[in-house]
Amino acid sequence: MSARYAWLSTAALLVAVSAAACAPARRASLGGECELNSDCDTPLVCRLAYCRKECATSADCAAGLSCVLDPDGLGACQRPAETSCTLATDCPEGLLCRFNECTNACETDRDCPGGTRCERAAEGLACIDRSERACTYDAECQPELSGERCLGGRCRRECFADRDCRNQFWCNAGVCYPPPRPGVRDAGADAASDAGVSDGGVFDASSDAALLDASAFDGGLDASALDGGLDASAFDGGVDGGTDAGAPVSTCLGGPLTNVTAFDVGPTHSCAVIGGAVPGVACWGTALVGSMLFGASTSEQCARRVAPLEGTTVVAIAAADSATCIVRGTRVECWGSDTYGQQGNGSTAAATAIPTPVSLVMANNIAGADGTFFTWGGGGGMRAWGRSNNGSIGDGSTVFADVQSPIMPSAWTTPSVVSGSLAETCAIVGGTLSCIGGRPGPTGPTITTATDVALGNDFGCALTPTDLRCWGANSFGTLGDGTTTTRASAAAVLGLPSRPVEIDAGESHVCARLADGEVWCWGFSSGFDPAIFPPAAVAVPQRVFSNAVEVHCGNGATCTRTTASGMQCIGLESSGFGYGGPVSTVPVDVLLR
DSSP states (O other): OOHHHHHHHHHHHHHHHHHHHHSOOOOBOTTOBOSSGGGBOTTOEEETTEEEOBOSBGGGSOTTOOEEEOTTSOEEEOOGGGGSOSSGGGSOTTOEEETTEEEOBOSSGGGSOBTOEEEEETTEEEEEOOTTOBOSSGGGGOHHHHOEEEETTEEEEBOSSGGGSSTTOEEETTEEEOSSOOSOOBSSOOSSOOOOOOOOSEEEOOOOSSOOOSEEEESSOOSSSBBSOOOSSSOOSSOOSSOOOSSOOOOOOSOBOOOEEEEEEOSSEEEEEEOSSSOEEEEEEEOGGGTTSSOSSOEEEEEEEOGGGTTOOOSEEEEETTEEEEEETTEEEEEEOOTTSTTOSSSOOSOEEEEEEEEEEEOSEEEEETTEEEEEOTTSOOEEEEEEESSTTSSOOSSEEEEEEEEOOTTOSSOSEEEEOSSEEEEEETTEEEEEEOSSSOOOOOOSSOOEEEEOSSEEEEEOSSOEEEEEOOTTSTTOSSSOOOEEEEEEOOOOSSOEEEEEEOSSEEEEEETTSOEEEEEEOTTSOTTTOOSSEEEEEEEEEOSEEEEEEOSSEEEEEETTSOEEEEEEGGGOOOBSSSEEEEEEEOBBO
């Protein structure tokens, strides 16, 4: 080789070595081993020998991970592998194995990162994050330190939007829940995961991974709404590779029901009055003998607008056993089953497939109970028709009877509230509660300052200016007094944070709406969130909904009208909660077909 070429080869080698020396080293990703911050991808930091996300509190960490401190007192999020341990050697140097996870030793709460508390484990004191831990009282969640309350039997944070919750937790009905996220649905298939925040209003086509936007349906990648994506957590109607948990996959494609002005929940179906530019009625559930005008026995898992009432302004609505009635102006119209005379047309003929006026009845209020309807107001006095149990609708009978034409119960002419059940009916006239009917059971206490009343199966509750009182059968804790002891006299409901403004009862459970929009429920819990209501007697009120302006209970479902004029329900689809699946374990929006 000539001297000239030897010199060029040597120079090239020096340049190559120099370039290699100057090239940046490959940095470690999240969870990779490290010695310095510069060993980690930006913006990760090297703490406790691994590349981690920096944190000040556990709210900065992904769901299920706590903030831990290194020996210098600097915070970083746990690695997923550190959420489970058996021995100290399972944890990096600087952390202890306590409560079966890698965490910090402590002497007081001041030694722990935000969101965690110093508590005693079997091996000694250590920092622990109580989020999602089981609880009965707020004090068990130490709200002054964690910002959490005992909500639905778990330590949870209150919220208005997803951004109020810790990373990856989601806001539903005013409470932060951990992923996976139930209650939302995808309409298609994409290859990306949804990592954004919940949307609340209009369509967008964005691909948002973090920002709160004003959308409910979008074509992008967020973790909240109807999107065209494939995710690992939400309810979807398309193709995904994830795990849907909590509530079922929804088959509803029309978006949330909006502009709701009134609604009712019956034993097997529900209906809502729709306002806005195109008024009308929407129904869902099991349409036995045409109770929803969709055919003889069609079932609808999603809310479906009732074609014969499209464009009709409806004042009030009631859903009873296989039949529905509305108030249009002051005229009452009914359709569906007529087995017990629910149509009020003087017979028990075949079911009616179109809304049919009830003769000589004018009203602006209507209520349904089992196979019975009641109307009042509107200058027509009170009227009742349908199934009567030993005179439970004021017809004077002493047996089961079908009252086929509206009657005026002599006990009440101008009530302010009426509630009925299979066995009895109660009304409030001038603040005085009076009840009539039925098989052996409660006949109602003496209350002269009642403002609302709700009856279930052999029990009742009445609201007064000072408290809420219940009486009667209590096998499922329906009296809300912390026991399952039947009471002939009314006893105060325990555990509510404030006096309710509205109450309603299903067959075996009760719900009370508070002035701040929270809805608390108790009684038989089948169909509710197992974390709140295992299928059993729940004898003390538990918070279920937030942001409600109206609540109604059915036999297996409970629904609210929200401050945004939408609807949320929880319970069994067979009882009509309008989401598009067999059961909802958390409150979910009612969706259109």
